[in-house]
Amino acid sequence: MPARRSTGRDPLRSARPAADPRATTVGVDLGGTKIAYAVVAADGRVIATHRHPTRAERGADAIVADLTRCLRECLGPRGRSAGAIGVGIAGQIDARGVVVSSPNLGWRAVPLEFLLAASAGLPVTVTNDLRAITYGEWKLGAGRGARDLVCVFVGTGVGGGIVADGRLRYGATNTAGEIGHTTLIAGGRRCHCPNRGCLEAYVGGWAIAERAREAVAADPARGRRLVRLAGRAEAISARTVARASAGGDPLARELVRTTGDYLAAGLVSVANAFDPARIVLGGGVLDGLPSLLPYVARRVRGAALGVVARRLRILPAALGGRAGVLGSAAMARLRLPGGI
Amino acid sequence: MPARRSTGRDPLRSARPAADPRATTVGVDLGGTKIAYAVVAADGRVIATHRHPTRAERGADAIVADLTRCLRECLGPRGRSAGAIGVGIAGQIDARGVVVSSPNLGWRAVPLEFLLAASAGLPVTVTNDLRAITYGEWKLGAGRGARDLVCVFVGTGVGGGIVADGRLRYGATNTAGEIGHTTLIAGGRRCHCPNRGCLEAYVGGWAIAERAREAVAADPARGRRLVRLAGRAEAISARTVARASAGGDPLARELVRTTGDYLAAGLVSVANAFDPARIVLGGGVLDGLPSLLPYVARRVRGAALGVVARRLRILPAALGGRAGVLGSAAMARLRLPGGI
Numbered sequence: 001m002p003a004r005r006s007t008g009r010d011p012l013r014s015a016r017p018a019a020d021p022r023a024t025t026v027g028v029d030l031g032g033t034k035i036a037y038a039v040v041a042a043d044g045r046v047i048a049t050h051r052h053p054t055r056a057e058r059g060a061d062a063i064v065a066d067l068t069r070c071l072r073e074c075l076g077p078r079g080r081s082a083g084a085i086g087v088g089i090a091g092q093i094d095a096r097g098v099v100v101s102s103p104n105l106g107w108r109a110v111p112l113e114f115l116l117a118a119s120a121g122l123p124v125t126v127t128n129d130l131r132a133i134t135y136g137e138w139k140l141g142a143g144r145g146a147r148d149l150v151c152v153f154v155g156t157g158v159g160g161g162i163v164a165d166g167r168l169r170y171g172a173t174n175t176a177g178e179i180g181h182t183t184l185i186a187g188g189r190r191c192h193c194p195n196r197g198c199l200e201a202y203v204g205g206w207a208i209a210e211r212a213r214e215a216v217a218a219d220p221a222r223g224r225r226l227v228r229l230a231g232r233a234e235a236i237s238a239r240t241v242a243r244a245s246a247g248g249d250p251l252a253r254e255l256v257r258t259t260g261d262y263l264a265a266g267l268v269s270v271a272n273a274f275d276p277a278r279i280v281l282g283g284g285v286l287d288g289l290p291s292l293l294p295y296v297a298r299r300v301r302g303a304a305l306g307v308v309a310r311r312l313r314i315l316p317a318a319l320g321g322r323a324g325v326l327g328s329a330a331m332a333r334l335r336l337p338g339g340i
Numbered sequence: 341m342p343a344r345r346s347t348g349r350d351p352l353r354s355a356r357p358a359a360d361p362r363a364t365t366v367g368v369d370l371g372g373t374k375i376a377y378a379v380v381a382a383d384g385r386v387i388a389t390h391r392h393p394t395r396a397e398r399g400a401d402a403i404v405a406d407l408t409r410c411l412r413e414c415l416g417p418r419g420r421s422a423g424a425i426g427v428g429i430a431g432q433i434d435a436r437g438v439v440v441s442s443p444n445l446g447w448r449a450v451p452l453e454f455l456l457a458a459s460a461g462l463p464v465t466v467t468n469d470l471r472a473i474t475y476g477e478w479k480l481g482a483g484r485g486a487r488d489l490v491c492v493f494v495g496t497g498v499g500g501g502i503v504a505d506g507r508l509r510y511g512a513t514n515t516a517g518e519i520g521h522t523t524l525i526a527g528g529r530r531c532h533c534p535n536r537g538c539l540e541a542y543v544g545g546w547a548i549a550e551r552a553r554e555a556v557a558a559d560p561a562r563g564r565r566l567v568r569l570a571g572r573a574e575a576i577s578a579r580t581v582a583r584a585s586a587g588g589d590p591l592a593r594e595l596v597r598t599t600g601d602y603l604a605a606g607l608v609s610v611a612n613a614f615d616p617a618r619i620v621l622g623g624g625v626l627d628g629l630p631s632l633l634p635y636v637a638r639r640v641r642g643a644a645l646g647v648v649a650r651r652l653r654i655l656p657a658a659l660g661g662r663a664g665v666l667g668s669a670a671m672a673r674l675r676l677p678g679g680i
Contacts, residue, residue, distance in 0.1 A: 275511025
């Protein structure tokens with residue numbers, strides 16, 4: 001297995017068992033390009049990590065075999081140090097941990113929770129990745145201590161997770177928190193979902209790229225810098241816009257500002273519908289555009305209902321690149337005996 | 341007190357005590373024009389009702405005195421038949437039952453829960469009226485048995501209430517459920533709140549009237565029937581639009597159809613963000629436009645995320661004009677010892 005390891009030995013294998021083996025859990029961030037593992041203590045301390053490429057083109061069976069092998073190594077006689085396993089995965093997961101669909105992996109109807117629980121002999125929880133990250137931010141990150149919290153992640157797509165009155169929310173079909181597919185402009189831009197005018201269709205990375213290409217086509221002279229940075233107009237991405245904006249390009253700056261206006265208008269919906277004490281924002285688009293968060297926070301505070309706005313804090317996600325494994329490991333704790 | 345009574349005697353006074361006096365509660369629907377009371381059994385059976393005009397212009401003190409007197413009569417030695425009191429009121433209510441603001445009544449910072457509890461000697465819960473109605477629909481009406489439910493009421497304004505994973509949601513400032521102030525068109529029509537382009541600013545009764553008047557101004561020939569029905573263009577209301585639409589007027593029908601499109605786009609946000617098993621729709625606009633609900637339900641099912649849409653049922657509210665008192669009485673049960 002072409003593993004990239006953070007230490008010379010397999011760190012999962014060499015993980016020193018905690019006093020109570022149930023005190024640790026394994027978090028798995030199962031992405032389209034890489035799979036990351038971490039053995040995590042109850043307080044969020046990372047005891048060991050491991051990662052390897054996904055190579056999704058090999059199909060679900062091969063990937064499940066990789067997962068099984070890596071988890072077995074981690075949980076073998078010498079290293080039995082975890083009480084449960086949590087897996088976060090981008091896609092639609094049902095309440096029994098079946099991956100109904102995961103476009104990144106090309107999976108449909110893979111009963112991952114069942115397969116891993118059988119092979120690992122431990123409780124497993126398989127969750128939408130952004131819900132796992134939300135749970136991690138709530139327990140260990142920027143949401144710590146809040147009873148009402150919505151996390152919104154703006155990357156290529158836009159997703160989120162909800163904590164309401166001190167509980168993670170699942171919804172009737174385990175889909176609660178699809179903030180990216182709330183309507184931002186009725187009848188507006190096409191989305192990848194059946195709706196039109198979704199928040200994601202304006203502020204997701206793919207949508208920023210589309211909007212930028214359209215702006216360049218409409219005014220090629222103004223778009224010259226974006227085209228030069230990307231090589232050609234068709235290659236303009238959200239990253240191109242971020243770079244050009246940082247360099248002071250007027251069109252890119254305008255695109256960033258309108259992205260902020262759109263995101264703020266979407267978050268006003270979140271604020272007024274959910275009445276959270278905190279909105280935690282993360283994801284690649286926000287990481288790439290650090291000016292966006294304070295701008296958006298100011299706009300939301302000015303446009304949400306007064307009583308909601310006065311209480312609301314809008315914060316950046318705190319767990320960074322480890323959010324996936326930390327969140328999944330934290331969710332696995334729910335499957336421990338007496339899990340919290 | 342100029343009371344309008346549903347029987348010859350004061351029915352609250354003559355209410356036959358139930359076997360366990362705690363088995364009944366009093367629900368109060370405190371509106372801008374009338375105050376309605378009902379003594380309600382645990383199963384939702386109405387034992388007695390009472391109502392009188394609000395006459396809000398007399399100020400909060402006079403109205404609190406009316407409430408106190410009517411409740412005392414209901415709870416006096418001969419009629420002591422209730423274990424708790426619930427009051428539903430349109431406006432912003434804080435978690436301690438202080439009416440922070442109620443535009444219908446012209447109230448600001450009235451500690452209603454405290455005042456009534458002191459005078460009645462019973463537990464009192466004061467709630468936003470639409471949250472009380474949501475609770476009533478959940479316990480006794482169209483939401484019965486659902487664990488995930490959003491109620492949306494489209495009257496002059498638009499509001500709602502949320503049940504998630506089997507619990508009524510309050511939010512961080514007791515404001516959760518302000519579905520009317522979610523963004524429908526970013527940067528769109530002015531709302532009465534600080535946001536622009538709110539759902540309410542398109543489908544609330546006041547907004548339908550505004551949109552109709554604008555359409556008439558833009559094309560007076562097409563608007564002739566609406567003007568004739570209303571007497572003059574400035575008097576066109578949502579009710580005028582409903583009447584003209586029922587009569588086949590093309591402009592009115594177009595206004596109704598776009599209202600349906602807007603409402604559907606707003607409810608797609610509700611469906612995808614909350615993932616409810618049911619959306620319950622009520623309020624004067626929907627009552628006045630019976631064709632709207634099936635049209636909206638079809639549109640939402642076509643535009644929400646597939647997995648959500650397949651599970652989702654969109655139903656009309658079932659409690660009708662009694663929803664306010666029934667919902668408030670049901671919420672009062674939460675204040676009973678061991679309240680459910």
